[in-house]
Amino acid sequence: MTDEIVAYKTVKESEVDTWHKVATVEDFPSDGGVCVEYKGLQVAVFNFSRRSEWYATQNLCPHKKQMILSRGMLGSDGDEPKVACPFHKQTFSLKNGNNLNGEHCALATYPVKVEAGQVYVGFKN
Amino acid sequence: MEQIIVIGNGMVGYKFCEKLRSKAAKGQFSVKVFGEEPHPAYDRVHLSEYFSNRSVADLEMAPRSWYVENDVELITGELIVSIDRNNKKVTSHTGLEASYDKLVLATGSSAFVPPIKGSEMQGVFVYRTIEDLEAIIAYGKTSKKAAVLGGGLLGLEAAKAMLDLNQETHVIEFAPRLMPRQLDQTGSDALKDKMEALGINIHMSRNTASILGEESMTGLEFTDGELLAADMLVISCGIKPRDELAAQSGLEIGQRGGIVVNDSLQTTDPDIYAIGECALHKNFIYGLVAPGYEMADVVVDQLLDSGDKVFQSYDMSTKLKLIGVDVASFGDALCENTPHKPIIFEDKLEGVYKRINISEDGKKLLGGILVGDAEAYNMLLQVTLNGMALPPNPEDLILGSRGGESMEMELPDTAQICSCENVTKGDICKSIVEQNLESVADVKTCTKAGTGCGACSPMVTDIFDIQLKSMGKTVKKVLCEHFDYSRQELFDLIKVKGIKSYNELLDTHGYGDGCEVCKPAVASLMASIWNELILNQDTIQDTNDRFLANIQKGGSYSVVPRIPGGEITPDKLIVIGQVAKKYDLYTKITGGQRIDLFGATVNQLPDIWEELIDAGFESGHAYGKSLRTVKSCVGSSWCRYGLHDSVSFAIEIEERYRGLRSPHKLKSAVSGCRRECAEALSKDFGIIATDLGWNLYVCGNGGANPQHAQLLAGDIDSETCKKFIDRFLMFYIKTAEPLNRTATWLNKLDGGMEYLKQVVVEDSLGVAADLEREMEFMVDTYKCEWKEVVNNPELRRKFSHFVNTEIPDPTMQFEDFRGQKKPVDWDKNLVESK
Numbered sequence A: 001m002t003d004e005i006v007a008y009k010t011v012k013e014s015e016v017d018t019w020h021k022v023a024t025v026e027d028f029p030s031d032g033g034v035c036v037e038y039k040g041l042q043v044a045v046f047n048f049s050r051r052s053e054w055y056a057t058q059n060l061c062p063h064k065k066q067m068i069l070s071r072g073m074l075g076s077d078g079d080e081p082k083v084a085c086p087f088h089k090q091t092f093s094l095k096n097g098n099n100l101n102g103e104h105c106a107l108a109t110y111p112v113k114v115e116a117g118q119v120y121v122g123f124k125n
Numbered sequence B: 001m002e003q004i005i006v007i008g009n010g011m012v013g014y015k016f017c018e019k020l021r022s023k024a025a026k027g028q029f030s031v032k033v034f035g036e037e038p039h040p041a042y043d044r045v046h047l048s049e050y051f052s053n054r055s056v057a058d059l060e061m062a063p064r065s066w067y068v069e070n071d072v073e074l075i076t077g078e079l080i081v082s083i084d085r086n087n088k089k090v091t092s093h094t095g096l097e098a099s100y101d102k103l104v105l106a107t108g109s110s111a112f113v114p115p116i117k118g119s120e121m122q123g124v125f126v127y128r129t130i131e132d133l134e135a136i137i138a139y140g141k142t143s144k145k146a147a148v149l150g151g152g153l154l155g156l157e158a159a160k161a162m163l164d165l166n167q168e169t170h171v172i173e174f175a176p177r178l179m180p181r182q183l184d185q186t187g188s189d190a191l192k193d194k195m196e197a198l199g200i201n202i203h204m205s206r207n208t209a210s211i212l213g214e215e216s217m218t219g220l221e222f223t224d225g226e227l228l229a230a231d232m233l234v235i236s237c238g239i240k241p242r243d244e245l246a247a248q249s250g251l252e253i254g255q256r257g258g259i260v261v262n263d264s265l266q267t268t269d270p271d272i273y274a275i276g277e278c279a280l281h282k283n284f285i286y287g288l289v290a291p292g293y294e295m296a297d298v299v300v301d302q303l304l305d306s307g308d309k310v311f312q313s314y315d316m317s318t319k320l321k322l323i324g325v326d327v328a329s330f331g332d333a334l335c336e337n338t339p340h341k342p343i344i345f346e347d348k349l350e351g352v353y354k355r356i357n358i359s360e361d362g363k364k365l366l367g368g369i370l371v372g373d374a375e376a377y378n379m380l381l382q383v384t385l386n387g388m389a390l391p392p393n394p395e396d397l398i399l400g401s402r403g404g405e406s407m408e409m410e411l412p413d414t415a416q417i418c419s420c421e422n423v424t425k426g427d428i429c430k431s432i433v434e435q436n437l438e439s440v441a442d443v444k445t446c447t448k449a450g451t452g453c454g455a456c457s458p459m460v461t462d463i464f465d466i467q468l469k470s471m472g473k474t475v476k477k478v479l480c481e482h483f484d485y486s487r488q489e490l491f492d493l494i495k496v497k498g499i500k501s502y503n504e505l506l507d508t509h510g511y512g513d514g515c516e517v518c519k520p521a522v523a524s525l526m527a528s529i530w531n532e533l534i535l536n537q538d539t540i541q542d543t544n545d546r547f548l549a550n551i552q553k554g555g556s557y558s559v560v561p562r563i564p565g566g567e568i569t570p571d572k573l574i575v576i577g578q579v580a581k582k583y584d585l586y587t588k589i590t591g592g593q594r595i596d597l598f599g600a601t602v603n604q605l606p607d608i609w610e611e612l613i614d615a616g617f618e619s620g621h622a623y624g625k626s627l628r629t630v631k632s633c634v635g636s637s638w639c640r641y642g643l644h645d646s647v648s649f650a651i652e653i654e655e656r657y658r659g660l661r662s663p664h665k666l667k668s669a670v671s672g673c674r675r676e677c678a679e680a681l682s683k684d685f686g687i688i689a690t691d692l693g694w695n696l697y698v699c700g701n702g703g704a705n706p707q708h709a710q711l712l713a714g715d716i717d718s719e720t721c722k723k724f725i726d727r728f729l730m731f732y733i734k735t736a737e738p739l740n741r742t743a744t745w746l747n748k749l750d751g752g753m754e755y756l757k758q759v760v761v762e763d764s765l766g767v768a769a770d771l772e773r774e775m776e777f778m779v780d781t782y783k784c785e786w787k788e789v790v791n792n793p794e795l796r797r798k799f800s801h802f803v804n805t806e807i808p809d810p811t812m813q814f815e816d817f818r819g820q821k822k823p824v825d826w827d828k829n830l831v832e833s834k
Helices: A002-006 B011-023 B044-053 B064-069 B130-140 B153-164 B185-197 B244-248 B289-303 B377-385 B425-434 B440-447 B457-470 B487-497 B502-509 B518-530 B534-540 B570-582 B602-614 B646-657 B718-735 B742-748 B752-760 B768-780 B785-790 B793-797
Strands: A018-024 A032-038 A041-048 A053-058 A073-077 A080-084 A091-093 A112-115 A118-123 B002-007 B029-035 B072-076 B080-084 B089-092 B097-099 B102-105 B109-111 B124-126 B145-149 B168-172 B200-203 B208-213 B217-222 B227-229 B232-235 B239-241 B259-261 B272-274 B279-281 B318-322 B325-331 B340-347 B352-359 B365-371 B416-418 B557-559 B586-589 B595-600 B627-632 B666-671 B685-689 B694-698 B710-716 B814-817 B820-823
Touching (some): A018 A032, A018 A041, A032 A118, A053 A112, A073 A091, B002 B011, B044 B710, B064 B072, B080 B244, B124 B130, B153 B232, B153 B318, B185 B200, B185 B352, B217 B232, B259 B272, B325 B377, B365 B377, B377 B416, B377 B457, B425 B440, B440 B457, B487 B518, B487 B718, B518 B534, B534 B785, B557 B602, B570 B586, B602 B785, B627 B646, B646 B685, B685 B718, B710 B752, B718 B742, B718 B768, B742 B752
Parallel strands (some): B002 B102, B029 B072, B124 B232, B145 B232, B168 B200, B627 B666, B666 B685
Antiparallel strands (some): A032 A041, A041 A053, A073 A080, A080 A091, A112 A118, B208 B217, B217 B227, B318 B325, B352 B365, B557 B595, B814 B820
């Protein structure tokens, strides 16, 4: 397992070589996330419907190394969209993955696009 | 090291130790305290609370550990019988000896028992120590009618205690009025009316000639020949200084008792001080705690060589709540020998009497009396003590300004706010600024203001609010950055405007996109108001509520089926065992008499529940801020001590409030007798059987800050008990801040337990019927959440780890642990992402 977790690395939209279809829009709760599996990697994908925005981050919370962030609660800190880890309420920016209320390292983030009711996450192989 | 011995471990003796230890350098003094009572010093001012709490620990000034931590050697149960002034040595009744350099007499006082024939009979008590109270409680079990001799402060307190013991209560006062030192005739009449309305019979201008009876008393005979039948008599005619030790040691004693002290509080032996109710200063015995504390302060100052502080005559103003009636008297209340012009307000309908004494020149307030409404007490006292100029229409002081503008008197910094701890307004403001204090509780901790009798608490709050406002800080308790409302305000908004979704509330009354603080708080509010299926808004729920299970290390969940009252059939136990085996779950008995099944993956939850529900189980709501369990002892059906069937009542209570969402979790218990095997006093609401019904206790807590529940109502039947719990819980749900347990809520509640009793039992706010109706709605609309999920394929689909594959989380790992499984610990080896 460890190897896959180490593999988390932020992918910029310009670097994407594979848009992976993960689910349909209906599979998502509003203002919430789901977890998707891609080649052994767990990615949390969020439908921030209040803001009409989509985000994806690593599913692993760096605080206690738990595969959990897809079950996190969405919110905003000022204008910054964020997700709160269910375990100890560590919060992370959905835009750049930075830890907003602690010293933990930033989450890897991934680009998301929605086309014809399908949700895609961008990866770089 | 200078050796200090304190004789007497009462409130003042304790306060002396506290002040000395906080001011003296470490190692400057050794301190030894002798107390004659078996308990460490306790709060005698609130002694009557012992009748409802029955806990000595609650009344203690400080636990025994305080004395150890502060290097004060406390020897209780030892009576000092002699002082050898030449060799500076004291000896106790068991022969214990100790040497001193300075001796402090804080021997206090005993109850004054007038020389009435028959006072040695059984059934005659004084009202002074915990032992006295215990004896009264024991005797009260067989007694029906009690008389209290003395209509002063203490006598009326004692009368309340008699009422609490279900006695037909009579107060006998020699003077023509109640509280003759504090009240005038009209004030006394107003108080008498109130007391009589509460069922206390008042007999004034009565001189008791003798106590009738043979071994046990049967009544009283007055000098006019009238008789009063009574099973017991509590004498509280005043105090008698405990000066016998001082007298026997050759120290000067006043003509009518009391150890004579000078302004430095030295007795006629300069190495011996006397403080508190045993000391006679300028021919006056101070029978209140505040001047006693001031004396303790003066002696500490003397010992520290600064020695410039002396004791001056002390203000005897006082405010108290007598059986729910506010009574206050301040400054020169009676002005018996002072020329003055009184302003008097009397409202016989409401039972309110207010009198203020204005100086003849009309410029200063000399003192006054308040009965029935003492809200203005602190302000009036400050105006009196500080000689402040009066408003243009002095009657505004008691009537309030009628021009619309509120009258706020600006107090000088030197104004003493807390007389018990001698804290000025300046002290409070300074500590708020310098220590950046953010709550009234912090102010009380740092300055000690309001920690004595508590009468100044409202004023401390006002000063705090005004000071914070002047610093540009807001005091309002808002939920978070997304709502400018407190939880209570949001409750009303949601209810009145009929708002049913979080986003609608945020759009109409909030900012931004919410957060992990306001979302679950609003979710809880909506659940407490509308009681709709919480999964309708699953993404505003905390993760436990979202998946209707408790998340554990590694991301697995635990499952707790409801086992009401802890009663379960063998068949159901077998089902739990079978389910646990089938899904490989770790099982453990919880503290709340049920069984927790750990280690389920999110995907397994609906399947597990389907089997449990088929076997007749329902959700235990262990995941919610809601009612957890109602624990019970085995009760009268099996137990040879049991008074009532605690198990049946626990089941009834648990089924009534199951699923009820609240600001925090709720725990309860029912015990079948005083042995209290269900530990009801540590619960948010606990019920204990009595001979006559149930005692209902509320706002207890275990956990990090244990606190005993307090009596809300005694000897009530099951229906009344449920009615009071309905009101109590709904009132808590509506007014608490988020994530405040009932104990925390009560500690913050203005007026505390007395106020809560008024609201819940006496319906002082007139909301009881609403509260009951709201609870009835919750009871009627209860549904098992898991049953809804199990029968709804769409909801079931939400219980998966991945959206794009059926497999559970492959990173979840368990290891073997005493024959069961446990999750691998928080992984320390994983490398953080880049």
